[in-house]
Amino acid sequence: MYVLIGKPKTAHDLNTADYQLTKPNRSDVPIVIIDDQHVPYIEDLRYNGFNVMYINDLDQIESIKGFEIIICDIKGVGKKFKSRYEGAHLISEIRRVYPFKIIVGYTAYTFDASYNQYLSLADDIFKKDIDIDDWIAHLDNAIDLAINPIYKWKSIRNYLLNNNIKTIDLVRLEDEYVRLIQRKIKLDSFPSKRLRNDLSEEIQFIIKSFLNSLIIKLIFHL
Amino acid sequence: MLTFALPTIEILDKPPQDGTIFKCPLFCKRHFNHKCTEYYKSIIDNSGIYKCPYGFATEIIEIEGLKIIITALNIEKFSSRLDVRKRLTKNELYPRFKIEDYYFIRSTLKRALVDASAESYPITKNYINDMFHELRKLNAEIKRQGDYLLRELKIYPKGDRVLDRAQNLFSTSQLISARLNAFDLSLNPELPFSGLKHKASVYRKFEKAMHCLSLSARNKRINIIVEGESHANIHALEVFDLLPFLIIENAIKYSTKNSDINIKFQEIRNSLRVDISNFGPPLSKEDQVNIFDRGYRGIYAKEFTPEGTGIGLYLAKAIADAHNIEISSFSNSQSISERGITLAEFIISLKFHNLINESNLK
Numbered sequence: 001m002y003v004l005i006g007k008p009k010t011a012h013d014l015n016t017a018d019y020q021l022t023k024p025n026r027s028d029v030p031i032v033i034i035d036d037q038h039v040p041y042i043e044d045l046r047y048n049g050f051n052v053m054y055i056n057d058l059d060q061i062e063s064i065k066g067f068e069i070i071i072c073d074i075k076g077v078g079k080k081f082k083s084r085y086e087g088a089h090l091i092s093e094i095r096r097v098y099p100f101k102i103i104v105g106y107t108a109y110t111f112d113a114s115y116n117q118y119l120s121l122a123d124d125i126f127k128k129d130i131d132i133d134d135w136i137a138h139l140d141n142a143i144d145l146a147i148n149p150i151y152k153w154k155s156i157r158n159y160l161l162n163n164n165i166k167t168i169d170l171v172r173l174e175d176e177y178v179r180l181i182q183r184k185i186k187l188d189s190f191p192s193k194r195l196r197n198d199l200s201e202e203i204q205f206i207i208k209s210f211l212n213s214l215i216i217k218l219i220f221h222l
Numbered sequence: 223m224l225t226f227a228l229p230t231i232e233i234l235d236k237p238p239q240d241g242t243i244f245k246c247p248l249f250c251k252r253h254f255n256h257k258c259t260e261y262y263k264s265i266i267d268n269s270g271i272y273k274c275p276y277g278f279a280t281e282i283i284e285i286e287g288l289k290i291i292i293t294a295l296n297i298e299k300f301s302s303r304l305d306v307r308k309r310l311t312k313n314e315l316y317p318r319f320k321i322e323d324y325y326f327i328r329s330t331l332k333r334a335l336v337d338a339s340a341e342s343y344p345i346t347k348n349y350i351n352d353m354f355h356e357l358r359k360l361n362a363e364i365k366r367q368g369d370y371l372l373r374e375l376k377i378y379p380k381g382d383r384v385l386d387r388a389q390n391l392f393s394t395s396q397l398i399s400a401r402l403n404a405f406d407l408s409l410n411p412e413l414p415f416s417g418l419k420h421k422a423s424v425y426r427k428f429e430k431a432m433h434c435l436s437l438s439a440r441n442k443r444i445n446i447i448v449e450g451e452s453h454a455n456i457h458a459l460e461v462f463d464l465l466p467f468l469i470i471e472n473a474i475k476y477s478t479k480n481s482d483i484n485i486k487f488q489e490i491r492n493s494l495r496v497d498i499s500n501f502g503p504p505l506s507k508e509d510q511v512n513i514f515d516r517g518y519r520g521i522y523a524k525e526f527t528p529e530g531t532g533i534g535l536y537l538a539k540a541i542a543d544a545h546n547i548e549i550s551s552f553s554n555s556q557s558i559s560e561r562g563i564t565l566a567e568f569i570i571s572l573k574f575h576n577l578i579n580e581s582n583l584k
Binding site: 037040041075108109110112113115116119120123124125126127128129130131132137141144145 | 351352354355357358359361362363365366369395396398399402403406409410412413414416417418420421460
């Protein structure tokens with residue numbers, strides 16, 4: 001039986017907290033665009049400081065491990081996976097393997113509702129024919145999402161829930177996470193040894209892979 | 223939904239529907255009753271040709287697992303000549319088919335149905351999907367070239383006229399995007415309203431919409447005047463971009479030539495009010511209630527121009543609602559008549575209450 005004394009902190013307490021995180025430079029966050037055709041503005045994006053690379057398809061999902069933000073076309077990519085939803089299916093595969101990365105759907109198919117279930121797995125969606133200002137705004141937004149501690153927590157929370165974490169352990173984890181950020185303490189001591197002892201190996205592995213992501217290291221100076 | 227050349231029954235307790243070539247006899251529509259429903263229920267499971275209680279013939283066919291009831295037929299040896307003749311009005315031209323002629327019509331129909339249900343539909347859908355993909359891609363390229371051209375003309379000026387043309391090219395490409403976005407929204411409203419909200423400057427979104435519509439405004443010699451300024455940001459879905467576009471486009475459509483559209487920004491404490499006004503068809507009392515309804519066009523608006531589908535302000539309201547923006551419309555009670563058309567000042571007002579506070583990131 002557990003007894004919690006006091007009110008546990010929730011991620012929403014970070015909305016009003018007086019804390020400051022380091023915002024990385026655009027060039028610190030590796031971005032990959034997956035498109036079978038020429039990507040307009042790629043040079044302009046680099047000129048504007050984004051660390052952006054372009055590949056025309058994926059043979060295996062693991063080849064994008066080093067990128068924090070993945071921008072994926074919906075048409076003409078993911079051919080190896082043999083789904084008629086092509087890139088939309090690829091998004092779901094990337095989400096399955098890398099649940100904490102920021103994935104952006106890049107498409108002309110937003111009129112077709114049959115793609116919705118795949119596109120809903122992406123963190124953001126943008127249209128194929130946006131101009132350079134919108135490209136920049138979307139990439140900045142994707143970086144903002146990647147470093148938003150509330151958004152990051154929500155992504156791991158949902159993943160942990162899908163992996164059958166006990167509700168009480170989730171509450172304790174969230175409380176610790178929020179308190180460390182509010183006190184400006186590095187996350188290398190997260191979760192605490194006492195809490196870690198109560199977690200299954202699988203849950204510990206998920207948290208470890210979350211903390212290992214480049215973006216977490218960047219913003220929390222791990 | 224598939225359409226047929228001959229009358230068919232779609233729902234067993236509802237009268238037959240007209241075919242695209244042969245209409246259903248009035249008798250079958252007017253006198254449809256429980257006897258007819260029982261008859262159709264008794265034959266639906268087995269393919270074949272039957273005679274109905276009133277003398278017409280019916281055929282049950284199965285295509286791709288789908289039962290189709292072709293009915294109210296006048297076929298030799300299957301329909302009762304006397305009964306059918308008695309039940310057709312004088313003006314109804316309803317030929318009596320020889321069975322081989324009927325089979326010929328039906329086989330053509332069957333082929334068309336198989337094509338439509340099994341093959342043509344996916345091809346058509348894929349074709350449309352590919353076409354839109356291509357269209358967006360090509361438009362992206364036009365936009366990119368237009369953007370580069372504008373930038374280069376600022377470094378190496380070639381005169382106002384060339385700059386104007388480049389600006390028009392770029393604006394038209396933005397307009398194509400906006401049109402496609404509105405089309406996407408009306409076809410698949412779920413996705414645009416389920417996305418993530420980003421920080422967006424209201425003033426900049428209006429500026430962009432004005433750029434996009436600058437050519438349309440110029441073609442009608444309409445002057446868009448902006449009063450006030452705002453640095454207010456809101457959390458907005460991508461679809462928010464369409465809101466200023468739809469309202470300004472509506473104002474251009476319903477403005478007289480050589481007139482002004484005024485866009486006024488007013489920040490009051492933690493809220494922002496944007497009024498978009500033009501001189502055009504006034505609102506009647508009925509319009510006031512229905513102007514944001516899908517497909518609705520005001521009485522004076524229809525008089526003013528046949529163009530318009532009544533979708534623009536409906537979509538604008540849906541976008542405003544998704545962002546907790548109050549949207550209202552009103553027109554000045556004093557109207558004038560110009561060349562037989564009634565005109566008055568028309569205003570769309572937007573009130574933004576949820577403006578963004580500063581972030582916690584340095």
